[in-house]
């Protein structure tokens with residue numbers, strides 16, 4: 001019989017992708033079957049997901065993939081955290097709002113008047129970022145949008161619903177909302193109330209690895225075959241961590257895409273005041289694991305800088321830029337990459353220069369120095385968070401695993417090893433898609449065993465590259 005294969009729909013900040021993973025001799029052979037823009041659309045001062053265009057592209061590429069690969073058994077979606085769409089009687093009411101929209105800024109104090117940030121932490125374990133669903137729902141409530149809706153579906157669950165007809169909330173994505181009790185893994189009535197949200201708005205929570213049955217007839221017809229729909233670690237970060245071949249105490253992870261998520265995996269959430277004030281958040285992983293991590297800057301500062309340079313002077317070759325950054329020998333400043341001034345779109349190089357000038361620090365000049373400054377600063381922030389997350393959980397940092405796009409950046413990996421003083425293991429760069437596919441394969445009965453067994457498949461698929469802490 002044909003090798004079984006699985007389709008991951010991954011919606012990230014730089015693109016949406018359809019990735020096919022084929023199981024062969026205990027490894028996953030991955031190929032990108034389609035890539036399409038995932039560009040937010042701003043209308044009337046509000047930034048939205050272009051969700052219908054994403055759906056259309058995903059279905060088109062899935063159909064092409066099915067033609068090329070007859071062994072396709074199932075499909076599963078992952079996206080970034082916190083965003084959702086509102087539905088009434090099964091129909092989407094409006095375009096989901098993108099978390100980079102600033103409508104929630106004024107909601108934070110309103111919500112905290114009902115439930116303090118420290119209480120949210122004690123229940124949900126989430127650090128209070130203004131992008132979190134609790135503040136987004138409060139904003140929708142204040143505009144009267146919630147009263148029209150009977151269901152809110154988090155973004156991966158929204159695609160899962162369109163694929164399968166099933167309305168669920170997958171646990172790893174639910175854990176990004178600030179509305180889920182971190183210990184029980186269920187919605188919390190008190191937090192829902194603080195967001196002025198009726199408890200029935202959010203569907204029941206299911207664990208990652210839940211099969212939801214066959215795709216709808218409409219989808220089967222559109223893609224030309226019948227496949228199963230699975231809820232995996234629907235949060236991209238949970239899927240990425242699922243495929244990290246971590247072993248033993250003292251391992252920290254860095255999942256570095258647009259965001260940089262740095263932390264450790266544990267069996268229990270850490271809901272202490274110390275972890276809260278240190279800026280750590282608890283989110284759900286696969287098989288009941290808990291991820292204690294800092295949600296911070298990833299490649300966003302670099303990609304925003306490149307975006308600007310490209311509009312000013314045409315295409316920028318990333319590899320040559322990084323090579324040039326590697327040869328910079330002037331001592332540059334380390335900036336605080338998590339300063340809110342770097343979060344929003346706009347002229348990033350100018351903001352970095354201004355940040356340094358305001359503090360009397362040497363300003364990076366030109367593309368190579370700016371890129372170097374960003375990479376050194378990122379490496380420092382990852383090293384600090386890795387050390388802190390192990391210390392918060394009573395461990396000694398022994399090694400760091402870095403996955404995602406950032407793991408391809410050798411300069412970043414070297415700098416990280418040097419600054420943390422421990423070896424860094426890089427890869428897989430496609431960890432999110434790989435984790436999505438591994439959990440699907442197990443849900444479909446094509447793999448079996450524990451999370452460690454899945455991670456052994458990941459390590460056979462992509463052998464991590466070691467960087468020594470010179």
Ligand code: LRH
Pocket residue numbers: 079080081082099176235236237257259261295
């Ligand atoms: C990373 C990520 C992160 C946060 C953010 C909104 O892609 O999912 O874990 O939730 O996006």
